[in-house]
Amino acid sequence: MSVRTRDELGGRAAIAGIGATEFSKNSGRSELKLAVEAVHAALDDAGLTPADVDGMVTFTMDTSPEITVAQAAGIGELSFFSRIHYGGGAACATVQQAALAVATGVAEVVVCYRAFNERSGRRFGSGVQQREPSAEGAALGWSLPWGLLTPASWVAMAAQRYLHTYHLTPEAFGHVAVTDRRHAANNPAAYFHGKPITLADHAASRWIVEPLRLLDCCQETDGGQAVVVTTTERARDLRHAPAVITAAAQGAGRRQEAMTSFYRDDLTGLPEMDVVARQLWRTSGLRPSDIDVGILYDHFTPFVLMQLEEFGFCKPGEAADFVAADALALNTHGGQLGEAYLHGMNGIAEAVRQLRGTSVNQVAGAAHALVTAGTGVPTSGLILGADG
Numbered sequence: 001m002s003v004r005t006r007d008e009l010g011g012r013a014a015i016a017g018i019g020a021t022e023f024s025k026n027s028g029r030s031e032l033k034l035a036v037e038a039v040h041a042a043l044d045d046a047g048l049t050p051a052d053v054d055g056m057v058t059f060t061m062d063t064s065p066e067i068t069v070a071q072a073a074g075i076g077e078l079s080f081f082s083r084i085h086y087g088g089g090a091a092c093a094t095v096q097q098a099a100l101a102v103a104t105g106v107a108e109v110v111v112c113y114r115a116f117n118e119r120s121g122r123r124f125g126s127g128v129q130q131r132e133p134s135a136e137g138a139a140l141g142w143s144l145p146w147g148l149l150t151p152a153s154w155v156a157m158a159a160q161r162y163l164h165t166y167h168l169t170p171e172a173f174g175h176v177a178v179t180d181r182r183h184a185a186n187n188p189a190a191y192f193h194g195k196p197i198t199l200a201d202h203a204a205s206r207w208i209v210e211p212l213r214l215l216d217c218c219q220e221t222d223g224g225q226a227v228v229v230t231t232t233e234r235a236r237d238l239r240h241a242p243a244v245i246t247a248a249a250q251g252a253g254r255r256q257e258a259m260t261s262f263y264r265d266d267l268t269g270l271p272e273m274d275v276v277a278r279q280l281w282r283t284s285g286l287r288p289s290d291i292d293v294g295i296l297y298d299h300f301t302p303f304v305l306m307q308l309e310e311f312g313f314c315k316p317g318e319a320a321d322f323v324a325a326d327a328l329a330l331n332t333h334g335g336q337l338g339e340a341y342l343h344g345m346n347g348i349a350e351a352v353r354q355l356r357g358t359s360v361n362q363v364a365g366a367a368h369a370l371v372t373a374g375t376g377v378p379t380s381g382l383i384l385g386a387d388g
Helices: 031-046 066-073 087-103 137-142 151-166 171-184 199-204 271-284 301-310 319-324 345-356
Strands: 013-020 055-059 080-084 109-117 207-209 222-231 243-251 293-295 368-372 379-386
Touching: 013 031, 013 087, 013 345, 031 066, 031 109, 031 222, 055 066, 055 087, 066 080, 080 087, 087 109, 087 222, 087 243, 087 345, 087 368, 087 379, 109 345, 151 207, 151 301, 171 199, 171 301, 171 319, 222 345, 243 271, 243 345, 271 301, 271 368, 271 379, 293 345, 301 319, 345 368, 345 379
Parallel strands: 055 080, 055 109, 293 368
Antiparallel strands: 013 222, 013 243, 109 222, 243 379, 368 379
C-alpha cells in the first residue's frame, strides 16, 4: 500500500475464526502451549482443521516461531510464514500480511497468533533489561541515562506535553480508564470482570510516572490469541459470517523511534497513526461517522485520546470530552486495561465478535469496526466490515 494511493486489498480477505486461552496472571504452562491452544481454538471456531492451514504470522517478539507452532499444532506444509516487528504495533499488521497472502494466492488459510507469559515470565513493563546492542536500540541511549527506563516513563513525556498544550488535568485520561473498565465489568473473559471503576478511583490510584497513574497503565497478562484469515469467498462457506478486511495499513512517521520519538516538532500527537488513518480512510472510502465500534490500542490512556484525534473523530485536545460523552463505542471488551494485555490481538477478536453480533457489550447493528495496534512505535490498523 502506498501512503499516496488507494490499494486493492480491501474486501479480498476476511477473518473466519477467532480463539483464545483464558487470560491470567500465571498460566502454568509454556508460551508454546498457549500458542497451540489459541490456534486450535481459532480453527475450531472457523470449522477448519490444522490440515487446512498453509500460512502462519506472528510477532518478532514471540518466543514460539511459526514453524514450531505449526509442528506442535499438527499443521503440515506451509507456503507462507512471516513475522512483524515493533511489539504491539504489529497486531493489525499480522492480519494485513495474512490478507496479502490469501489475496494473491500465496496461501489459502493463514493463522495469526500471539502468545506469552507476560506476567509470570518476562514483564515488558519492567523496562529495558540486558538488551542486545542494535542500531534501533541506540536511540534509547539518549533517554535511559536520564531515568527514562520503562514504557510508562517514555509515554509520560508525551502525556505531560499533551496536558500542558490543551490546558487539561490528568482526569482527562481517567475517562478512558473508566470506559474500559465499565465494559470489562460485563465481560466474563476479562481479568477485571465485575470490577468497574470511577473517576475518583482513577484519581486515587498511585502515581507510576507523572502524569500517569496506575489505572492509566495496561495490565500484564499470560495468554494466547489467534485469528484465522482466508479469502472472503471461502469464509462465506465456513461456520460464521466473515469479518471482511475492508482496509489494512501500516504506518511509520518521520523521525520515528520505538517509544522515544521525543525529537519531533510536536509531542501531542501520533504521526505514525496519522499515516495509518489516512490509508484506512482512503482505501475504505469510509469516514469517522461510519465507524460503529472503535477498538483502540490502550497500553496507556493518553495514546487513546491522541488516536481519536489522529483519526478525526474529534479535534486536537477534545478527545477526553469525546470519550466522556460516549460518542463512540470504545473498547467494548474492556481493552488491555480491563480484559487482557495480548499486544492488541484480543482487540481484533472483539471487533470480529461485534460484527458477528456476539459481543457481551454488543453495539446494535454494528457494520464497521476500527481496530488499531500499538502506538508510540511503527504501527498498524484495520477496518473490518460485516459481509454484505
